[in-house]
Amino acid sequence: MLISPCECAGTVALVHTTCIEKWLTSSNTNHCDLCKHKFNTQRVAPPFSQWMVSQLHPSASYGFFSDFLCLLVLTPACVISIYLCLREAASNSKATELSIWQYRGFTCLSIILLLSYLFWLYITLR
Structure with missing residues (x-):
């Protein structure tokens, strides 16, 4: 069924309902690019089962799975790397000059691993 959802005229005035819905979803907008008419839209998340199936589709290049x-x-x-680094750092915390550098190195490595993991987790969840 063809509708005229905005103030455009001519060949672009009439569109299919499903086509305009698909376009608004894919473009992530709520207005017409030509006449700037704002559509009264409501975003509805797909059911979980439908979303899971969409993640299996080959076009989902980087998805949930x-x-x-x-x-x-x-x-x-x-977790294992940080544990091993901290355990090794604790065993090398004696007073010799070489073990102090090893202690500092393992401690820094543990901090870098933790910060890298937290940064990756933040980016992924965002």
């Missing part, structure tokens, strides 16, 4: 897989791999790797 890849983020989840990275989370499953990176979280234990980060």
